[in-house]
Amino acid sequence: MSVTVEGKLELFKRVLFEHVEKDWAERKKKLAEELEQKLNEERKEYEKQIKAIMEDAKKRAEAKRTAILAAIQEDKEQEIIKKKEELFRELTESLKKWAGEFVKSxxxxxxxxxxxxxxxxxxxxxxxxxxxxxxxxxxxxxxxxxxxxxxxxxxxxxxxxxxxxxxxxxxxxxxxxxxxxxxxxxxxxxxxxxxxxxxxxxxxxxxxxx
Missing domain, CATH: 3.30.2320.30 (ATP synthase, E subunit, C-terminal)
Structure with a gap:
């Protein structure tokens, strides 16, 4: 049984289509894998940058917190010193007042x-x-x-x-x-x-x- 030119062309188109379809499927798979890999790499890089930003922000926040606490502690210590001096002055005046009364007793x-x-x-x-x-x-x-x-x-x-x-x-x-x-x-x-x-x-x- 002989194959006509039209039949040969049809057969060629089918073979070509199958080849193209197979090639595209492979390319599509490879492209998807490459895309997935690239997305994963970009995701990791993004997560790395986010982590670095968060760590930097955390360090800055901790440094600011430490500075605030140090300032609060310094203010507290200054207030304590001020209170001590105030009470000591009151004590001194009280002793002098007592002495002034004692010398008349x-x-x-x-x-x-x-x-x-x-x-x-x-x-x-x-x-x-x-x-x-x-x-x-x-x-x-x-x-x-x-x-x-x-x-x-x-x-x-x-x-x-x-x-x-x-x-x-x-x-x-x-x-x-x-x-x-x-x-x-x-x-x-x-x-x-x-x-x-x-x-x-x-x-x-x-x-x-x-």
């Missing part, structure tokens, strides 16, 4: 007598200078001279009154030996301030830093 005379005896026992020299406030010179000068005269060691004591800043009490000096003993109210307040200030700061820290 009945117990002050006994305080002076007790401290004077203690000071004279400590000082070995015979020629001493006793420094008082002008107020105590007027109010207690005679009393102090009498107490000194009653002592068996008979020390020679010059009494002078110029130190208003000592508030009360006295300073006694042995100028020959260069010895000074400070029994003034001011010295007692300074010692009390140091101790009470330390105690105040410790208690305040417990409250403010809790």
């Amino acid at each position: 009945d117990g002050y005379k006994e305080f002076m007598n007790k401290n004077l005896n203690q000071a004279l026992d400590l000082m070995e020299g015979q020629n001493l200078v006793l420094i008082l406030t002008n107020r105590d010179m007027d109010a207690l000068g005679s009393f102090i001279k009498e107490k000194v005269a009653q002592r068996v060691d008979r020390k020679n004591i010059e009494i002078t009154g110029h130190k208003e800043d000592i508030i009360g009490g006295f300073i006694i000096e042995d100028r020959e030996k260069g010895i000074v003993a400070d029994f003034s109210i001011k010295a007692l307040i300074d010692e009390a301030k140091e101790y009470m200030g330390k105690l105040l700061y410790e208690k305040l820290d417990e409250v403010l830093k809790a």
Whole structure:
């Protein structure tokens, strides 16, 4: 049986179509695979960039958070220091006010007598200078001279009154030996301030830093 030209052409077209269809299917598959691979690579790169951006944003946010917390902590510490100084000033004024009332009280005379005896026992020299406030010179000068005269060691004591800043009490000096003993109210307040200030700061820290 012979095949006509038309039949040959039809057969050729069918074979060609099958070839093209097969080739296109392979190309389509390859193209799809390449496209999928490219999309995956681009997706990974995109995810990588997103991750980098997020990490950078996180670092920036953390740095900003750290800076804010540091600023808050600094403000808090400054406020604590300010509060400490304020309370310490109040404490100092309170002690001075108390001292001003104490030197006018009945117990002050006994305080002076007790401290004077203690000071004279400590000082070995015979020629001493006793420094008082002008107020105590007027109010207690005679009393102090009498107490000194009653002592068996008979020390020679010059009494002078110029130190208003000592508030009360006295300073006694042995100028020959260069010895000074400070029994003034001011010295007692300074010692009390140091101790009470330390105690105040410790208690305040417990409250403010809790």
